[in-house]
Amino acid sequence: MIHEDHHHTHTDSAAHEDDSHDLASGNSGWKMRWPLLAGSAVLAVMLVLEFGFGYLPPFPIGLCVYGTAYLLSGYNVLYIAWRKAKRFDFFNEFFLMSSATIGAFAIGSYSEGVAVMVFYSIGEWFQDAAVDRAKRSIKALLDIRPEVVTIIENGVGRPMDPNLVDIGTVIEVKPGEKVALDGTLLSEKSSFNAAALTGESKPDTKRKGETVYAGMINLNTVSEIKVAAKFRDSKLSRILELVQDATARKSKTQLFINRFARIYTPVVFALAVAVFALPYFFVAQYSFYDWFYRALVFLVISCPCGLVVSIPLGYFGGIGLASRHGILFKGANFLDVISEIDTVVMDKTGTLTEGVFEVDRVRPDGITERELLGIACAVERKSTHPIAAAIVSYAQKIGVSTFEIGNIKEIPGKGLEAEIDGKQVVVGNLKLMQDAQIGLPEGWETQAKTVVIVAVDRRYKGYITISDKIKPDAIETIRELHRMKIETVMLSGDKKSVVDSVARELSIDSAFADLLPEDKVRNVRQLKTLGKKLAFVGDGLNDAPVVALADVGIAMGGLGSDATIETADVVIQDDRPSRIVTAIKVGRLTKRIVWQNIAMALLVKIVVLALGAGGIATLWEAVVADVGVALLAILNAVRLQRIKMS
Structure with a gap:
């Protein structure tokens, strides 16, 4: 009344x-x-x-x-x-x-x-x-912000207002206490309850060097964390602003x-x-x-x-119902719009797959395996892409020595070019090799895994295959969307054989491969001209333009880039595809x-x-x-x- x-x-x-x-x-x-x-x-x-x-x-x-x-x-x-x-x-x-x-x-x-x-x-x-x-x-949610944090100075702890803590400061979190600031775990291992951030109450075990977010609750041992972001820039503060x-x-x-x-x-x-x-x-x-x-x-x-x-x-x-399930709607208007969705368009990596890459095989041609890895690692360490990080991590783990590089140039959606000892090096996907007119052995189109190809002075020198697992609830997500009479589409920058393999496993209605960011935008625009009411789900920086273009932009908030999360209308905090279904059900x-x-x-x-x-x-x-x-x-x-x- x-x-x-x-x-x-x-x-x-x-x-x-x-x-x-x-x-x-x-x-x-x-x-x-x-x-x-x-x-x-x-x-x-x-x-x-x-x-x-x-x-x-x-x-x-x-x-x-x-x-x-x-x-x-x-x-x-x-x-x-x-x-x-x-x-x-x-x-x-x-x-x-x-x-x-x-x-x-x-x-x-x-x-x-x-x-x-x-x-x-x-x-x-x-x-x-x-x-x-x-x-x-x-x-x-507003009550989970700690008012005091314990900082460690010269081995002694003292209380401080979280707003005044600088990046690089070491803080101590006792069992039962809330983490006040985003940071890197310095202790060997600790378990945290992340329900306030993700809606998922099961313990999340973090190991030394892994990221811990403000709002998590320390469950067992005293933990030391090195602060990585100011209080106002923490993941928790962004979530509270959104809510x-x-x-x-x-x-x-x-x-x-x-x-x-x-x-x-x-x-x-x-x-x-x-x-x-x-x-x-x-x-x-x-x-x-x-x-x-x-x-x-x-x-x-x-x-x-x-x-x-x-x-x-x-x-x-x-x-409120959505937030309890780790889904943040940025406004009541998006509850209305998502209820009318008839098409869900998804990115592959990080949305339907784990987005945690590992080197699967190294196949050199004319050089040794360690040389191939050394060249790839030298170039890829200049990139922030998850695939690049996987190659660098693998090379460092087996102790491969790398090379000094110069004149590096990143080609979005394709790979990188650089110079090593005066020689031109190209590291990237099939499309980049075709653009550079580098001859490749036959059979690339049938390779059902992500492949990073290496060429030196326009000569093919081998490839590295990268594996990425499909998320556990992805199959049930697609099945449930189909039950709800919602069409599913997958857009990916990966090569056709990999994309088709994932699409077949998940029973996705249609899939498009070898797409650059502008190609994804073009595909979404084309779907909208057909009168589709669509949601786009993505996590990478290159997904931000498509997220903005869709009727409802959904960001995977755990692994997602800040740009995509800021652009999105709905944020899924625990990166589970099944939350897409939950979000639509809540809206309806x-x-x-x-x-x-x-x-x-x-x-x-x-x-x-x-x-x-x-x-x-x-x-x-x-x-x-x-x-x-x-x-x-x-x-x-x-x-x-x-x-x-x-």
Whole structure:
């Protein structure tokens, strides 16, 4: 029953602060709640006397008793209506309720006037509780930021504000404590609970040199961590920003209902006046009391509160439900859009496959294996690509000596060129070799693994195969998407034989290989011209343009690049493909519940409005219908917070 600004804080000026917040805070603490309870108790006693014993107090006593109950239960509503009226804002539910109840007092319907205010305020009380519950899972994230961190100086620990800790500082985290800053583990091994970041509660064991993120909870041994990022730049801080922003970004449905309420409220005011005034000219036995009473019923039932509260509440619930499963929606609008998706386009590496590469085989031609690895390692160590890191790691592990290089040049999506001892070296994929017109042995097209080819002075010198495992839940993800009648497409920069092999294993509808970043953009644009409503899922820096172009951009947040995460509309924190299915299900469920509430509220209001205008419904029926439909809509929206997703 609270207007939409009840849930958002305005920051432009004190004059435009959220009036509705007064009502919310009034219903949240005992000191401000007791007047409502007292007013309700007085009303209950008077109703027992009136309907149980037939006692009606005489005029001055009845007005005083009912007036006291009215002021106790309705003070906050009247106060907000007055504040809004001072700004010439008359078309809101607070002014509407105040007008209807004061009107009831004016014609002597004291008990009904108090009842309307009591039930309305009790409805507000329940709504505040529901909104608080909906936000609880989101607010819980805000409470996981440690306020103090222990830094180690000269072997001694001392407390410090995490905001003041510099990169390179060593911090100590005891068992049960939260990690305050992103960093590298210096201890040999530690286990952490990463549920706050990923939604996955099982322990995550980290070894020396691995990255530990702020928000993780240390489970067993005292751990030392070398800080790698400022507090404001940590993964946790970025997540909290995303969640806070998400609750402020409204969906199209919310915006529509807000616009609808702004038009609807003045219209029903005008209709209420018409219900009261027009019969004077057309009805022979016109009764002021009768038609004024009908207008009051009309005002009470026309309050749009069930809509403007239950709808944002539904979206809060959807965002909270998703966040509990390690999925961050950057706004309620994306819950709507993802519910309409009919095509999911995915990158291969890091999205459907682990993205953790290992050297599988080394096949030299005319040089030794160690020479081939030395050349490849010398060039690839200048690249940040995961495949390059795998080659460098393998070469260092077996102790291969590398070469000094010069004039290095990276060709996006293909590989690198450089000079070693005055000789031109090319290291990359098949497409790069074709561009450089380097002759290759036959059979490359059938190789079902990622291949890095090495050529020196335009002569082929061998290749290195790289293995990358398909993620455990990728097959079930594709199967579930197909059950949901969603088409699946895979776009990859890898060669055709590798891409086709993965596509066959996963039963993906269509797959495209040998794609540069601009080719991926072209493919997505082409799908959109066919009228597809599509989501793109990726993790690499080169996926950022496609993520931005899709109707819904989804980033794998664990291994994903910062650029892709920033560009994306939805972030999957634990990199599990099955979360794509969960995100779509949450979106569809949220939209279904929101529209159920809209249909239910409008249907009940139309029926009771017609009954009220016809003189059949009383103020009692009006307030029960108004509060009842709002509470039903709230309970329906709260269901979202109890649902268990697979």
